[in-house]
Amino acid sequence: MASLLKAFIDPKKNFLARMHMKAISTRLRRYGLRYDDLYDQYYSMDIKEAMNRLPREVVDARNQRLKRAMDLSMKHEYLPKDLQAVQTPFRGYLQDMLALDSPSSLSSSLSLCCDLQVERESKEREALGALPLYQRTLP
Numbered sequence: 001m002a003s004l005l006k007a008f009i010d011p012k013k014n015f016l017a018r019m020h021m022k023a024i025s026t027r028l029r030r031y032g033l034r035y036d037d038l039y040d041q042y043y044s045m046d047i048k049e050a051m052n053r054l055p056r057e058v059v060d061a062r063n064q065r066l067k068r069a070m071d072l073s074m075k076h077e078y079l080p081k082d083l084q085a086v087q088t089p090f091r092g093y094l095q096d097m098l099a100l101d102s103p104s105s106l107s108s109s110l111s112l113c114c115d116l117q118v119e120r121e122s123k124e125r126e127a128l129g130a131l132p133l134y135q136r137t138l139p
Contacts, residue, residue, distance in 0.1 A: 030072075034088065039051075046119045
């Protein structure tokens with residue numbers, strides 16, 4: 001069953017997955033965003049922890065991309081075509097934090113078949129009976 005699901009969402013094997021990925025790529029390029037920019041650090045504490053582990057330059061670049069995208073959206077404009085051509089929407093900067101099944105798989109870079117390393121660590125803490133990092137208090 002799992003192999004059927006992986007084959008269904010793999011863009012190399014499924015035409016609809018390939019078309020969906022192309023549509024997402026086009027929309028992200030219009031605003032100069034990357035797929036990992038869409039993760040909301042206020043929605044999940046695990047995403048917040050993964051963002052805290054990133055270098056400051058990467059976080060600053062992410063914030064600049066988000067600001068530019070919001071500015072373009074407010075003006076009802078898109079990036080110029082020459083800038084859209086150099087955008088890399090599926091180059092992930094959270095790759096160090098991801099526990100990927102197969103790093104070369106494009107569907108895993110879309111975070112469809114993978115868990116965050118931080119999520120895995122929090123599950124391990126829960127199994128050991130320890131409090132998550134964000135619930136600990138100083139004595």
